[in-house]
Amino acid sequence: MTPDQWRTALKAEGVKFTEYSGWTTRGRDAATGKAYGPVHGVLNHHTAGTDSLRAVAVDGAPALPAPLAHTYLPKSGVAVLVSCHRANHAGLAAQNSYDAIVAEKPIPKPSKASGTVDGNDCLYGIETENLGDGKDTYTRAQYDTWVRWNAAICRHHGWGAGSCAGHLETSVEGKIDPRGPVEGYGKRGPFQFSMAQLRADVAERLAHPASWSPDQASTPPKEVTVTGPHYVNLGIAGFDLASNSLGEVEFTTEWTDETGDHADRSAVWVKGPARFTGSLSLRFEKLPVGDVVQVRMTEYDGDKVVQDHPPHEVIGTPGGSYAVVPLVKRLGAGRSMRVRLLNQSAAGIEVASAVLTALVWKES
Secondary structure (H helix, E strand, C coil), X not given: CCHHHHHHHHHHCCXXXXXXXXCCCCCCHHHHCCCCCCCXXXXXXXXXXXXXXXXXXXXXXXXXXXXXXXXXXXXXCCEEECCCCCCCCCCEEEHHHHHHHHHCCCCCCCCHHHCEEEHHHHEEEEEECECXXXXXXXXXXXXXXXXXXXXXXXXXXXXXXXXXXXXXXXXXXXXCCCCCEECCECCECCEECCHHHHHHHHHHHHCCCCCCCCCCCCCCCCCCCEEXXXXXXXXXXXXXXXXXXXXXXXXXXXXXXXXXXXXXECCEEEECCEEEEEEEEEEEECCCCCCEEEEEEEEEECCEEEEECCCEEEECCCCCEEEEEEEEEEECCCCEEEEEEEECCCCCEEEEEEEEEEEEEEEC
């Protein structure tokens, strides 16, 4: 593939990539006297290290000059093109494994007795950043790019996923790469890397247009931090609640909030996002026996009522009327909660005591 063919194929497949300086001319062709190609497959590796870009591109490894692959793939998932010529990545590939890759047949265990092929002459290579200790995890973005990169090459050449192999499938030197856990892919959660799975994911891509993307798992709920609880103690007493069978009469006396966190306006004692639990203790005088006062929690957005919750009814009894109204709810962001009273009696009554006590857990 020429530099322009690399760019075109990768862009079409949705691969995010950058170009390392000199990648279009960097290679081992002149140093070895061997021309790169024709190419017949793709070989996948892990770096067995971290931050390996410079080593892969220019520094190399002991007794192994760079470039060490054609592409370096870091945890970010943004591939780096480091060479489009002969690279020191494959070493000696078992002939039986190589023949299976070319024929796109199941790859047998590499046998040195079958003979060897210089894989650097005829295989593309990618070094994917991972310690290779079986514990270091390939990120979701990294694996997605890995699949796309392999598919881009196969699509360009008209190959199937059987043209993709891992170094452990060709090496006569006991290479173990690539291996390790993967954070996830598409709707799939964590899994262990295997070449069989990578080939299956590449095959799935090749069955779709290059612009296709796998369905993604739903975004997990945002973690909610809850602080508190904050104690709220609001008390009022000794005001009249007029008869009003058509409208609603609200608390009109300013309540006090001992912590200073909640009562910034009359009868507003909690603002969302928050959760609260508590009670409202009420004592009415002059409420005729059998008549009703309704107590209701109402959610506001600014001054606009957005939700009325089911009312609690206090029924008049001889010698004064008492009630304890439970208050338990979660309040969404931007909303405030007020408690309202509706006197459905024909007579005016007195609110002798109204004490609201609550614990409020603020969310962020």
